[in-house]
Amino acid sequence: MDIIFLLIPLALVLLVVAVAAFFWAVRSDQFEDLDREASRILFDEDTQPSAKEKSKSPEQPQ
Amino acid sequence: MSEQSCYHCGLPVTADDHYSVTILGQPRAMCCPGCQSVAQTIVAIGMESYYEHRQQCPPGSSPAADLVPDFLDGLNNWDDPGLQESFVHQLPEGAREITLLISGITCAACVWLLEKHLNDQAGIHRCHVNMSSNLAVVSWNPEAISLSGIIKAIAHVGYKAEPYTPVQQEQSIKRENKQALTRIGVAGLGAMQVMTYAVSLYMGAFEGIDPAHETFLRWVSALVTTPVFFYSGMPFLKGAVRSLRNRHLSMDVPVAIALTFAYFSSVWATLTNGPEVYFDSVCMFVFFLLVGRYLEMRARHRSQNTSIRLSHSQMQTARKLDDQNHPTLVPADKLVPGDRVLVKAGEVIPGDGKILQGDSSVNESMLTGEQLPISKHQGDLVTGGTLNVEQPITLEISTLPKESTLSTLKRLLQRAEADKPATFVLADRIASHFVAAVLVTSVCVYSYWWFHSPQDAFWIVLSVLVVTCPCALSLATPTAITAATARLSQMGFLATRSHTIEGLRQVTDVVFDKTGTLTLGEFQLQETVAATTEDLYALLALAAALESVSEHPIARAFHPYTKNPDVKNLRIIANQGVEGTLEQATPTGKVERLLRIGKPEFAAPAGVSPQQPDKPGQWVMLADQNQVLGWFRIEDQLRADADNLVSHLQQSGKRCHILSGDSSGHAEVVAKKLGIESVISNATPEHKLSFIRSLQESGAKVLMLGDGLNDAPVLAGADVSIAVAGASDLAQVAADGILLSQSLQPLHNILNLVEKTYRIIRQNLSWAILYNLIALPLAAAGFIPPWASALGMSASSLLVVLNALRLNK
Structure with a gap:
């Protein structure tokens, strides 16, 4: 079981990375709108393309 | 309700509306052309599935109101x-x-x-x-x-x-939110790590572990727990210090004591190879409490944000005149004394000033709550924020925006708010008793073990503090309040202060402000009396034709009626009435009649003293140059469901009062209709405030509903106050809650929900106390190992949270 002397410090490094990533996400406003993100997935799948979108040239990628 | 409701906004559709749009393959009824046009647009752009996914209808009146040409015209600015x-x-x-x-x-x-x-x-x-x-x-x-x-x-x-x-406030809300999130992140990730080490240590305790491994795991746990304790746990430590300084035992005190003891004793055990470490408890404890507080904070922020938005006064523009009287648009807050501005009819006056030119009438309802405009002439002073109703006027600005009447009032209001009676918070009271009890018990337990087995004393006291961890107790109230706040905002009520819900629970007296609270502030024609033999409909058509040019609230009561198209040469006389001419063919040839409608003293033909019909109310006179033709009684409309609400309130044992600044006797009429006995009319804001104070002195808890700026000090002085939809900005700021819908009916449901919330809080608190009563003696006797106390703590907290979530159903 002496392997834990290597693996646990390794896990700690990953922990620091995870904390840093979380701080970065919070600072860059990714948690600003929790209400909307929860339900966003519901809407995109069944959007019927509007008449206007169909006729629109492909210059504006969505 | 049996009648149909509008598919777009959910308002009832009356039988004579025939608006309809085909949505999702079926014709759907609409209540007004506004909703119809919005629904048509939504269908036309291919987004019908909006109707499938939405969880709530948009607020009723807005789409229709926003499509009026005035709104769209103003946009070009x-x-x-x-x-x-x-x-x-x-x-x-x-x-x-x-x-x-x-x-x-x-x-x-x-x-x-x-x-x-x-x-x-x-x-x-x-x-x-x-x-x-x-x-x-x-x-x-x-x-x-x-x-x-x-x-x-x-x-x-x-x-x-x-x-x-x-x-500014929003920035600090945003900062607070981010900081809370990072604290939770550190505590959560830390807790996960430390739990895995803790599990290994427990396993080791049962099955044997190499002492080198055990020491290593303890050191790593200490390393991970340190930032959790000092960074994530900081709010509890600071809160405890603050509450001790104020000599008031808050929930933070035992939390901080338990955390500090558990952390430092674990560090000590790690250093000296002592019997037990509690690092996992520290992390879990911090994490759970932070999550609970975060949810509570988020609900509070949401309400605060909404009220900031509501009171965010639209950016005001002003037409500043240069030397050639040429207007240019500038933001109103850039005006300085001496500037000349042009204010067109229907525009908001940009600042305090003196009228240089023009006669008009000004609606000061945001100051006084009085819906009827007051006439203003050259040389008169007008207040920024009020509405110019009839004619364009030119003003000379007299004060800086910062020193304007409006800003001064805002400052007065803040002062009134500081005198508000403190609301007694149930949880705080229980918490401080509990905290005191836990602290006393810990001391007793410690002294007992000190005499019997000194080497165990410290560890046992620690497990007392951990197991009686006030986690469930301190989550009991916030989780329920959070769930209730969310539910309330779905019901169209924003609780903008932390004590709003507690305050609503204790209400014994409900005080209504008449104008704009029980009534809509929209006048309607109630009765027509002919003074001659002329047909009533013909009279009404004449009145409607005359009043069609005026936007005065009284004139608007005539707008729905069919006009007589022959009335010509219409002229508004500010705050008096309207006059016009009518050509009529008579046997002796064409005769031109001069018609006047408005106040009796204005409309009455020369030499005739008007005889007003013998019935209380607001009477408008129609006359020509020879005789009085007829009388119209105009009345403010009661809000939908006002009578329902009052009878519900009275049934649940709450006393209702009406406080009105109005002297016309209308308040009494409204009170009689609603069955309210206590009416005080013709009251100044000071009167109103002293009335509320006298109620409070007799032990009542007063809920005040109001809308006008004149109500603001009264709203601030009541135990708890609610501003109704369409209230002035300041009233909304002063109130503890804002009712978003046009109807008053939700108030009844709100009070019911508040009752239910407190039932749940009581259940939560009883559970938390019961748990502690069972766990405490066991821990004091030294029976509870650390893993069991952590498990007990988590399970009891979870139960409390789940119970609170029942409010959301």
Whole structure:
């Protein structure tokens, strides 16, 4: 079981990375709108393309 | 309700409306042309599935009201480059960016609809709508679309947008939110790690572990727990220090004591190879408590944000006149004394000043609550924020915006608020008793073990503190309040203060302000009396024709009626009435009659003393140059469901009162209709406040409902206060809660929900106390190992949270 002397410090490094990533996400406003993100997935799948979108040239990628 | 409701906004559809739109394959009834046009747009742009996904209808009145031409006309002002400077950012390559405040967003489907619709407009580069804050950031190409075009596009799908500049308070809310999140992140990730080490240590305790491994695991746990304790746990430590300084035992005290003991004793055990470490308990404890507090904070922030938005006064513009009397648009807060401004009819007066030119009448309802305009002439002073009703006037600004009447009133209000009676918080009271009990018990337990087995004393006291961990107890109230706040906002009520819900629970007396609270402030024709033999309908047609040119609230009562098209030469006489001429063919040839409608002293023909019908109320006279033709009785409309609400309130044992500034006797009429006995009319704001104080002195807890600026000090003085929909900005700021719907009926449900909330809080508290009563003796006897105490703590907290969530159903 002496392997834990290597693996646990390794896990700690990953922990620091995870904390840093979380701080970065919070600072860059990714948690600003929790209400909307929860339900966003519901809407995109069944959007019927509007008449206007169909006729629109492909210059504006969505 | 048996009648149909509008498919778009949910308001009832009356039998004589025939608006309909085919949505999702079926014809759907609509209540008004506004809803119809919005629904048609939504269908036309291929977003019918909005109706499938939305969870709530948009607030009733808005779409229809926003499509009126006045609103759309006013938009063109936003294209003025001078005005845009203050709120539009220039992006590279000529693009522009703006933050818009959007009203009418109720659920994620709205956000989706708005973004899709805006991204489909030519010239819009990017659009992001934030649902929590109701703010949209839009960047666009000014050559392809104008700012007013964007706002119009938003109006077409039924929302109202206006340029927005964030206020200080929002920045601090945002900072607080981010800090709470990072604290939770550190505690959560730390807790996960430390739990795995703790599990290994428990396993080791049962099955044997190499002492080197055990020491190593303890050291690693200590390393991970240290930032959790000092960074994530800081709010509890600080809160405890603050509460001790104020000599008041708050929940933070035992939390901080338990945390500090557990942490430092574990560190000590790690250093000296002591029997037990509690690092996992420290991390879990911090994490759970932080999550509970975060949810509570989020609900509070949401209400605060909404009230900030509501009281965000629209950016005011003013038409400043230069030396050649040429108007240019400037932001109203840039005006300085001496500036001359032109205020057209229907516009808000941009600042305090003196009328240089023009006679008009001004609606000062935001100051006084009185809906009827007051006439103003050359040389009269007018107040910024009031509404110019009839004719264009030229003003000379007399004060800086900062020293204006409005700003002074805001300061007065803050002072009134400071005197508000403190609300007694149930949980706080129980908490401080509990904390005292735990501390006393710990001391007793410690002294007992000190005499019997000194080496165990410290560890046992620690397990007492951990097991009686006040986690469940301190979550009991916030979770229930949070769930209730969320539920209330779904019901159309924003609780903007932390004590609102507690205050509502204790209410014994409900005080209504008459104008605009029980009534709508919209006048309607109640009765027509003919003074001659002339047909009533003919009289009404004449009156409607005359009043058609005026936007005075009384005149508006006549607008729905059919006009007599022959009335010509209409002229408004400010705050008196309207006159016009009518050519009539008589046997002796054409005769021109001069018709007048309005106040009896104005309309009465020379030499005739008017004899008003013998019935209380507001009477308007119609006359020609020879005789009085007829009388019209105009009355303010009662809000829908006002009578229902009052009878419900009375049934549940609450006393109702009406306080009115009105002297016309109308308050008594309204009271009689609603069955309210206690009426005080003709009351000044000081009167109102002293009435409330006298109620409070007799032991009553007063809930005040009001809307006007004159009510603001009274709202601030009541134990708990609610501003109704359409209330003035200041009243909304002063109130503890804002009722968003036009109907008063939700108030009854709100009070019911508050009752239910307190039932749940009581259940939670009893559970938490029961748990502690069982766990405490066991821990004091030294029976509870650390893993069991952590498990007990988590399970009891979870139970409390789940119980609170029942409120959301």
